[in-house]
Amino acid sequence: MSLLHSLARLLDRISPAPIAYAHCDIPCGIYDPHHAQMAAHTVIRMVDLINQLEKPGPGATPEQRQEYMAKLARYVATKEQHAEIAKAEVRILWGDYFKPDHLKTFPDLHDLVWKALKSGSKARQEINVQASEDLLKATNEIASIYWKTKGLETIKVKAPYPTERETVYPKFH
Amino acid sequence: MFPFRRFRVEDESMRPTLAPGDYVLVNRWAYRVRTPARGDLVVVQDPESSERFLVKRVADAPNPREILVKGDNDRVSRDSRAFGPVPLENVIGKVWLRLRR
Numbered sequence: 001m002s003l004l005h006s007l008a009r010l011l012d013r014i015s016p017a018p019i020a021y022a023h024c025d026i027p028c029g030i031y032d033p034h035h036a037q038m039a040a041h042t043v044i045r046m047v048d049l050i051n052q053l054e055k056p057g058p059g060a061t062p063e064q065r066q067e068y069m070a071k072l073a074r075y076v077a078t079k080e081q082h083a084e085i086a087k088a089e090v091r092i093l094w095g096d097y098f099k100p101d102h103l104k105t106f107p108d109l110h111d112l113v114w115k116a117l118k119s120g121s122k123a124r125q126e127i128n129v130q131a132s133e134d135l136l137k138a139t140n141e142i143a144s145i146y147w148k149t150k151g152l153e154t155i156k157v158k159a160p161y162p163t164e165r166e167t168v169y170p171k172f173h
Numbered sequence: 174m175f176p177f178r179r180f181r182v183e184d185e186s187m188r189p190t191l192a193p194g195d196y197v198l199v200n201r202w203a204y205r206v207r208t209p210a211r212g213d214l215v216v217v218q219d220p221e222s223s224e225r226f227l228v229k230r231v232a233d234a235p236n237p238r239e240i241l242v243k244g245d246n247d248r249v250s251r252d253s254r255a256f257g258p259v260p261l262e263n264v265i266g267k268v269w270l271r272l273r274r
Contacts, residue, residue, distance in 0.1 A: 008196040020180035020228035022187035025251030
């Protein structure tokens, strides 16, 4: 350790030096909130499909019961998987893309992320239309903030999927 | 204003030139008489987070108003490849002395 370095450390006790970051990141810069929104749509779709599924009555044959069980199991598995995808995508945007500066302009960002994660967990655990819609709503609001940070206006329109819920898209023109 | 200011280095993107815990003495007057040149070690205000300073190397000076910066450890560095050119007004100064730990 050099003498000058020791001196600088001593000075730090009197007045700490500001930090100059040799900042690291894999310089990828590729982020898009659409993944989270699509996963939320899938969760809604699975809840709808589960609710539309005809439950086997007391007179159902073993084959009918088996078919019901198989469909239900697939819908539930997909619902849980996509709720988790939505949560993971929101975490990536929050942890890797958004910076403290963004928070000054969008102070409710933390709260939105929190809402997305909470409703995502609830939508995963339950067969709950409201929770899955709340998840989509939160991802829409995060998407709207994301596109604003890119200098793009957004529009909110009905999605072209069977779920048909309102979805935020960027306006590229 | 006193020309020299010291900064403590954090993070890994300037290895092997600088490592976490090193100090740099920055000359804030260095670019009063000339503009940053390729290869200079500089401290700049982070274009992505204005309250943070970055230490990087000038990779190019495409015009007198902005520079491109890069980390020496370029596999992990977040720099102009991610955030684009840095305006000259964000440049704090040139690293005049490195104090290695």
